[in-house]
Amino acid sequence: MCAAIHDRFLRIFAVAVCVLLVHARADGEDKKGQSYDISVWAIRATKSNTQVSPELKPIAQELKKRFKYTGFKLERKKSGRAGEGKTLSTDLIAGFKAKVTPLERKGSRVKLKIEVTKREGGKDKRLAGTTFTITRGRFQLLGGWRIDPKSEDVLIVAVSAR
């Protein structure tokens, strides 16, 4: 009888742990089970040099053509996962913060919402928010905020999802 109770306890416990693990892993995913891989890069655009981080070489020429900056440095890169409708928040540099929310995924396209804030006076001041649809795995750039009042370096945020 003790052996039967012992076996039953083990079975019940194993099932309970499995249920718990599945539920725990579901955090960050929506009810449909859709989760997105998201990557957010913080780029410093400067006029003080012509150095370009290796990861940014593919777009350096494009950016130089459009804007008057000559150097692009990858300051920070953050990758994570979020469920549909859930927000991935990440610190950038110099008090800037980005919040990315994947909204929809259809075929090779993904719809994202991103909000950029800056820490001022103990609060996160909202700077800009935008919703756009891009190709999965490709990046969208938004930027122009001065990083440091003493320099003309600006922040460019690159965001992608898949």
Place this chain on the structure above:
Amino acid sequence: MTMPDDKFDELLDHVAAGRLDDLTPEQVTSLDTHLNAAASSSERLADVVPEADSRLSVIAPTPTDAEWDGVWQRIDSAAPARESAPRVIGRTIRFWQPLAAAAACLLLLIVWRLSPVQVPPGWEMRLSDHVVVHEIEIFGDDCVFVAYSDNESGSAVIWVFEAEEAREGA
């Protein structure tokens, strides 16, 4: 109502002979009442020994020692084998098994929850084509514009002019 003595004796003869089945229920009741009322009347049954049932005339012989040994051997062979380990140690091991399993599962859960999310490698910087901007919100006095590429790829950069910079530009 008391029973006549001759009637009583007749019924008592039936009881003494072991033929209770010959009496009717009323006769049994009357006899019982009479015996309870008169203690001396039951003395007649004090030395009565019931006749042996003829069906029990044959008494089965008791098993021999050899037969008993065979019986015990069959019982022992049918019983499950006993554990060689002492009962105390066996119970101790069985007590710790579920606890060890529970601790292992709990540890696995903690490690899984605390482990960093594994993100597939391969984030390559390539601008998206065919960008569709649905909405833009700008806070404060900043200005924003969307710069699309010259080629037909449809890539775009969302650029914010901060208020001070916008005034300088103007």
